[in-house]
Amino acid sequence: MDKTVNQKAWFLVLPVFLVVAFSAVLPLMTVVNYSMQDTFGNNQFFWNGVGWFKELLDPSTDLGGRFLASLGRNLFFSLVILAIEVPLGIVVALSMPRDGWTVAACLVILALPLLIPWNVVGTIWQIFGRPDIGLLGYVLNAAGIDYNYVSNDIDAWVTVIVMDVWHWTSLVALLCYAGLKSIPEAYYQAAQIDGASRWAVFKAIQLPKMNRVLLIAVLLRFMDSFMIYTEPFVVTGGGPGNSTTFVSIELVKIALGQFDLGKAAALSLVYNLIILIVCWIFYTVMTNAGAERKPQEGAA
Amino acid sequence: MARIDLVDLAHSYGGNDAPQESFALKPVTMTWRQGGAYALLGPSGCGKTTLLNVISGIITPSRGKILFDGKDITPLSTQKRNIAQVFQFPVIYDTMTVGQNLAFPLKNRGVPKAEIDKRVAEIGRLLDLEPHLNRKATRLTADAKQKISLGRGLVRSDVAAVLFDEPLTVIDPELKWQLRSKLKALHRELDLTMIYVTHDQTEALTFADTVVVMHDGRVVQSGTPAELFDKPAHTFVGYFIGSPGMNIIPAEVRGREARIGGHVIVLNRAYDNLPAGAKIEIGVRPEFVEVVAPAPGLLTAKIERIDDLGRIRFARTRLGDAKLAARAPAGFTSSDGDAGLKFDPSHVHVYADSLLVEGAA
Numbered sequence: 001m002d003k004t005v006n007q008k009a010w011f012l013v014l015p016v017f018l019v020v021a022f023s024a025v026l027p028l029m030t031v032v033n034y035s036m037q038d039t040f041g042n043n044q045f046f047w048n049g050v051g052w053f054k055e056l057l058d059p060s061t062d063l064g065g066r067f068l069a070s071l072g073r074n075l076f077f078s079l080v081i082l083a084i085e086v087p088l089g090i091v092v093a094l095s096m097p098r099d100g101w102t103v104a105a106c107l108v109i110l111a112l113p114l115l116i117p118w119n120v121v122g123t124i125w126q127i128f129g130r131p132d133i134g135l136l137g138y139v140l141n142a143a144g145i146d147y148n149y150v151s152n153d154i155d156a157w158v159t160v161i162v163m164d165v166w167h168w169t170s171l172v173a174l175l176c177y178a179g180l181k182s183i184p185e186a187y188y189q190a191a192q193i194d195g196a197s198r199w200a201v202f203k204a205i206q207l208p209k210m211n212r213v214l215l216i217a218v219l220l221r222f223m224d225s226f227m228i229y230t231e232p233f234v235v236t237g238g239g240p241g242n243s244t245t246f247v248s249i250e251l252v253k254i255a256l257g258q259f260d261l262g263k264a265a266a267l268s269l270v271y272n273l274i275i276l277i278v279c280w281i282f283y284t285v286m287t288n289a290g291a292e293r294k295p296q297e298g299a300a
Numbered sequence: 301m302a303r304i305d306l307v308d309l310a311h312s313y314g315g316n317d318a319p320q321e322s323f324a325l326k327p328v329t330m331t332w333r334q335g336g337a338y339a340l341l342g343p344s345g346c347g348k349t350t351l352l353n354v355i356s357g358i359i360t361p362s363r364g365k366i367l368f369d370g371k372d373i374t375p376l377s378t379q380k381r382n383i384a385q386v387f388q389f390p391v392i393y394d395t396m397t398v399g400q401n402l403a404f405p406l407k408n409r410g411v412p413k414a415e416i417d418k419r420v421a422e423i424g425r426l427l428d429l430e431p432h433l434n435r436k437a438t439r440l441t442a443d444a445k446q447k448i449s450l451g452r453g454l455v456r457s458d459v460a461a462v463l464f465d466e467p468l469t470v471i472d473p474e475l476k477w478q479l480r481s482k483l484k485a486l487h488r489e490l491d492l493t494m495i496y497v498t499h500d501q502t503e504a505l506t507f508a509d510t511v512v513v514m515h516d517g518r519v520v521q522s523g524t525p526a527e528l529f530d531k532p533a534h535t536f537v538g539y540f541i542g543s544p545g546m547n548i549i550p551a552e553v554r555g556r557e558a559r560i561g562g563h564v565i566v567l568n569r570a571y572d573n574l575p576a577g578a579k580i581e582i583g584v585r586p587e588f589v590e591v592v593a594p595a596p597g598l599l600t601a602k603i604e605r606i607d608d609l610g611r612i613r614f615a616r617t618r619l620g621d622a623k624l625a626a627r628a629p630a631g632f633t634s635s636d637g638d639a640g641l642k643f644d645p646s647h648v649h650v651y652a653d654s655l656l657v658e659g660a661a
Contacts, residue, residue, distance in 0.1 A: 189358050194404055
């Protein structure tokens, strides 16, 4: 079959090229430009080559030390919230009703935290956790637990993690629920006839049927938690000390606090690269998992 | 292995207080012989799947009892009933190999490993799944998957009955035949009670020795394929089974005569005690009516078209308001669209309010 060749179609794509150029390519190139230079204010720039990148990966320098420490904190944070939110989301999804009016009620309640803007979530928890006027902080202290997220590292971490779990477990639960809903009733009936226990049903039917949405949930939650900024910034401001300073908070400190545009640009490029690599890994894993599930015709 | 008795069994999805007319399954009492091959045949929504699910325990009936070998098992859960069921779409445990799929029901019941391996190997051989036992079950074709579903039922040595819920829906036509003969062979070999739900009469008639026809929640007839064909107990059975279905024509019946629009058709039996006020119809299969050249003494019909089915031709005719299909013998042609109808008296049945009336000899 001959396809019609018409080069005019390129004109239709042109607006997109322009928009992408101004919104993504040019800003990115500016960042690349900054990352090779140093500035002392007054719009004066000096060439620095790959100096910032070298420093960034060398833990003995100030920049490298701060970057690697915040990266470590960030990865730890992501792992912890994944370890809590994924199993918790599955449990919530499993215990949701399968039909009736209660389904709608559950969905609305689950969706509520997702609809609240980040900085509002941060503010809610910032006040909620205050030992003097916050309900949570006051009750905990009244119960004899010494809780103060402003002065205690562990309390600050617990607060930030619980806040994230509160905010985002719903997302995992909703995705899992969608996965569960797609399992035909016959599977449960067959399992009943096969004498499967509740646990066996979960392992043999529900988990395998959910693993596609679980991969998406893990990807979304990892990316989001790896880029987290607003909530911990509002609650702890990265403190006490640097204990809850994640990469994005560190980046803003360097870029806007110290106005070290060169260092900040180098850091954000590396940060971006990490996210791209993780995305690519997840994407590959997901498409491979999908390909494996396709039945081979004529195999019988 | 068991004989299954249904005693006054009924089910309503709207609860027991719903009017009986709305019941998905109206009260039925019947016995399924141990080792029999049964087909539950009926159009969609006739209650056949409900009946099947009641037997397997997925649905608890609103009324009545189910007995396995005389023991009341109505309150028992599906797990405790020793029933195997094959569903419309193959149910496969994705993460397991074919062998693990087959072993699953035994593992759940705590059967020793050596015993499991033995049974799995045996059933794998029986179903020709041997070469695939160590492969992931998801990678197989639909018919192989359906065999695995079946195998999971057969692997238990104590199954009382195997239930099939339209199991060939997703199978390619050419493989349907193979799989159906496989089922028949298994039935002979294993001496299992098999109940097969379908809306396809060919499937039902080729699989079963007893076909149970359901209509609107009721069992309207249960019999061998030949009985259903020769002597439909209900007009529904008449036109649902057979292709084309039975001709059902309103008529006045008195003694050994049926009158259609003033024309007399001779009957083989005498019908003197027909219920007064009932809707009287005669039923005759197209195979037993022949179109011939119009002649005095023959009922005359207008031919609308002639369907050539290869082996046999059927004339579609119009008789007043009624439509009637009849066999067109080789070489028959109609010049003016009129034809005479020749009835075979021994195959003309009389129905009162849709139910077969047995005439006196």
